Amino acid sequence: MNREEALELIRTRRSTRAYSQKPVENELLEQILEAGRYAPSGGNSQTTHFIVIENREVLSKLAELAAQEFSKMEVTPGMYRSMANSINRSKAGGYVFHYNAPVLILTANQADYSNNIADCSCALENMMIMANALDLGTCWINQLKWLNENEIITEYLRELGLEENEKVYASLAVGYPQAELNRTPLMRTGNKVTRIL
């Protein structure tokens, strides 16, 4: 494969936060899931569980429950900014955590497995890159991770197939962007590199 194209595919992955309601073709979604499943896992455990929600009623119900549960929480000093936003917007009403994307892919893993977050994260990165190759937009969603100790959310996710001992560690919104897909690489000013030669 062309090396420059590989780097470009990685560099041009951007977050999409406004989605068209056009459904994602099944063939493309299958390719995204295959990319996710081929992420590495600690000791080749392959315990990442992909729960793929395309049903609009389920997505709405999940968004409502999340807003309901966030609105019961309080913003505390030093809280992660996006989490504070989720709480504040839920209290204000009408908060939809997945940007109304037509597809939401939850990645769950064993709660007692030390590589759970790492494995789910690698799966998400692969899926984001593959979606970019397919002209689809994605956005990393942390909200269900923040609620992964919440009983009401957990109970609903169990109905959807979340297994005993599994928790959601990362989720991915997927869909066609409302406007043209933004592929302008965002400048890196952080992410320092120290070389020891």
Next chain:
Amino acid sequence: MNREEALELIRTRRSTRAYSQKPVENELLEQILEAGRYAPSGGNSQTTHFIVIENREVLSKLAELAAQEFSKMEVTPGMYRSMANSINRSKAGGYVFHYNAPVLILTANQADYSNNIADCSCALENMMIMANALDLGTCWINQLKWLNENEIITEYLRELGLEENEKVYASLAVGYPQAELNRTPLMRTGNKVTRIL
């Protein structure tokens, strides 16, 4: 970019555990690091710190210190298998945790930042994919994460540039493989997919 090539690049990434001592060309290493730096980060924080070790004496010293510290630890019931292996092999003597790869890239992040593991993991996945495009082998290295509370290791990493409040969450061995690069996709039997249509 060609969609099939993108999926193939992702599917053919495999772990390499035996490295040639041939140095990695600087231009290629820069491309791998760029791929890592272009991984997404929570709230676009860009706090992942890449510490790239190519100096053989530093690599040897780090491997010696890690073996020394692992050999002081005890294997406990239910311990993550690879970690138990690191301890047992360190006690046996001659353990080199980074498979003697000529390059080791440490990804560190802020200890009090809730997306630290996730961000480092996305950076590693990007670097693994990019290395595959460059015909280089890689292997995820967890050992320095397991030792990231260890004072002796931390003190040495501080000399190398690890900053206050930073911890290593994932590392990557990089180099040319001793034999031909294995690109046969490893069958996925786990990584279950549940569709909610």
